[in-house]
Amino acid sequence: MDLKDKIRVIEDFPEEGISFKDITTVLKDPLSLKEVITQMTDMFSDLEVDIVVGPESRGFIFGTPVAFNMGAGFVPVRKPGKLPAETVRHEYSLEYGKDALEIHSDAIEKGMRVIVIDDLLATGGTVSATAKLIEKLGGVVVGLGFFIELTELSGREKLTKYNVKSIVTY
Amino acid sequence: MDLKDKIRVIEDFPEEGISFKDITTVLKDPLSLKEVITQMTDMFSDLEVDIVVGPESRGFIFGTPVAFNMGAGFVPVRKPGKLPAETVRHEYSLEYGKDALEIHSDAIEKGMRVIVIDDLLATGGTVSATAKLIEKLGGVVVGLGFFIELTELSGREKLTKYNVKSIVTY
Numbered sequence: 215m216d217l218k219d220k221i222r223v224i225e226d227f228p229e230e231g232i233s234f235k236d237i238t239t240v241l242k243d244p245l246s247l248k249e250v251i252t253q254m255t256d257m258f259s260d261l262e263v264d265i266v267v268g269p270e271s272r273g274f275i276f277g278t279p280v281a282f283n284m285g286a287g288f289v290p291v292r293k294p295g296k297l298p299a300e301t302v303r304h305e306y307s308l309e310y311g312k313d314a315l316e317i318h319s320d321a322i323e324k325g326m327r328v329i330v331i332d333d334l335l336a337t338g339g340t341v342s343a344t345a346k347l348i349e350k351l352g353g354v355v356v357g358l359g360f361f362i363e364l365t366e367l368s369g370r371e372k373l374t375k376y377n378v379k380s381i382v383t384y
Numbered sequence: 385m386d387l388k389d390k391i392r393v394i395e396d397f398p399e400e401g402i403s404f405k406d407i408t409t410v411l412k413d414p415l416s417l418k419e420v421i422t423q424m425t426d427m428f429s430d431l432e433v434d435i436v437v438g439p440e441s442r443g444f445i446f447g448t449p450v451a452f453n454m455g456a457g458f459v460p461v462r463k464p465g466k467l468p469a470e471t472v473r474h475e476y477s478l479e480y481g482k483d484a485l486e487i488h489s490d491a492i493e494k495g496m497r498v499i500v501i502d503d504l505l506a507t508g509g510t511v512s513a514t515a516k517l518i519e520k521l522g523g524v525v526v527g528l529g530f531f532i533e534l535t536e537l538s539g540r541e542k543l544t545k546y547n548v549k550s551i552v553t554y
Contacts, residue, residue, distance in 0.1 A: 227468040236468045241448070242435065242457040242491055251452050265412065271441035275458070278411070279449040282421050287412040290445070298397040298406045321412055 217253075218382045220246045221362070235362050235384065237333055241275065250361060250381065251276070254331060255283040257379045258357040264326040265289050265353065269315065269344050270296070272333040276361060280331050289321040289328075291344050302350050306343045315340070317347040324352030335360040335380055338369030345376065387423075388552045390416045391532070405532050405554065407503055411445065420531060420551065421446070424501060425453040427549045428527040434496040435459050435523065439485065439514050440466070442503040446531060450501050459491040459498075461514050472520050476513045485510070487517040494522030505530040505550055508539030515546065 220243060222236040240246045254276055263284055268277025269291045281288035294303065294314050301316040322328060328348050330341055335358075345355045355376055363370070363380035370378055390413060392406040410416045424446055433454055438447025439461045451458035464473065464484050471486040492498060498518050500511055505528075515525045525546055533539070533550035540548055 222469065224468040228465075234468045238460060238467070238469075238488055238491065241451075242459050244434075244451075244455055244457045247448075247452060247457055248455065251448075264414075271444060274441060274444040275448045275460070278417075278421075278445045279452045281411075281414075282417060282449045282452075285414055285418065287414045287417055288445070289412050290408060295398075297408070298394040298404045299392065299408075318408055321408065 215245065215249050217246060217250055217361075221382065235334065235364075237272070237275075237361065240361075251279045251283070253381050254280050254359055254361065257359045258329050258377075259284065261329070261356050262327055263329050263356065265322055265328045267291055267317075267322075267328055267330045267344060267348060269330070269332055269340050273331060276333060277331040280329075280359075289317065291315050291317050291347060302347055304343045304346045304350070306339055308339065313339075313343075315343045315347060317351065319351070322348060322351040322353040326353045327356045328353040329357040329359060330355065331359050333361050335363040335369045335378070336367045338367075338372040341369070342372055345373075385415065385419050387416060387420055387531075391552065405504065405534075407442070407445075407531065410531075421449045421453070423551050424450050424529055424531065427529045428499050428547075429454065431499075431526050432497055433499050433526065435492055435498045437461055437487075437492075437498055437500045437514060437518060439500070439502055439510050443501060446503060447501040450529075459487065461485050461487050461517060472517055474513045474516045474520070476509055478509065483509075483513075485513045485517060487514075487521065489521070492518060492521040492523040496523045497526045498523040499527040499529060500525065501529050503531050505533040505539045505548070506537045508537075508542040511539070512542055515543075
């Protein structure tokens with residue numbers, strides 16, 4: 215099955231000039247969902263993994279089934295103010311302005327082996343911030359896995375110290 | 385395993401007087417995650433189910449692994465402006481003001497059998513709106529499944545025409 219054929223490309227969303235990769239057409243098809251989750255589970259199945267981290271909110275869609283399949287725990291990384299207990303925060307720059315992500319301070323124990331799972335690797339801003347949060351808690355980032363990688367945005371160049379994998383590239 | 389013991393209760397979040405049920409302590413523990421997803425998969429395993437719908441964003445956490453396990457597709461329901469293709473919208477009243485949810489117009493075909501999976505049944509506003517969106521597209525809502533039910537908020541009374549199940553009650 216070619217999963218790329220199942221991705222719907224929508225021009226000028228969320229703003230002009232952006233060619234948005236819509237994964238909902240993959241998710242709604244039972245065989246494609248089975249295939250993408252199985253491939254993402256297999257990405258790091260050779261590694262010992264304690265925790266799968268998924269950034270809000272499409273990272274939740276892929277991260278939880280991968281954690282379930284691997285017998286790992288799942289930890290969400292969220293926008294500020296969404297997590298109810300004590301958090302650690304990381305701010306990062308966007309093209310215009312700043313953004314921030316948070317993780318619960320007790321979500322990951324020192325030395326735990328962690329992978330990050332998300333739908334999309336674009337500029338790498340979100341996943342870099344996520345990896346830094348994991349490392350602030352003492353976790354070891356053993357892999358970063360994506361369904362889609364936009365190679366022309368060179369996100370991978372920001373992530374040279376990590377084990378980065380993706381399924382579909384544009 | 386008593387999943388209720390794994391839920392962390394945080395007082396006065398997101399505002400004073402609310403006793404927030406924090407599920408992240410369940411998710412991060414591999415055995416608890418395995419248990420809650422397995423129980424939610426088993427809820428409607430006697431039914432034929434084409435699509436699992438999960439409302440943004442904690443519904444994504446439970447909905448996708450349940451869809452994967454059941455061999456169904458997954459469809460997200462989101463806040464306005466997040467879904468990239470043509471959508472159907474449903475507005476609903478909150479205690480103060482209004483809110484709205486959207487679903488892709490082509491997400492569900494007429495006659496498809498659909499369950500809704502979410503973390504929490506509180507007043508029932510979100511799940512009622514979600515069920516209406518499914519029905520606008522011609523889908524048949526065959527079950528509504530929740531990890532947690534806050535019985536004193538009587539959400540279930542709004543949902544008498546549906547098959548409602550939950551795992552943990554407060």
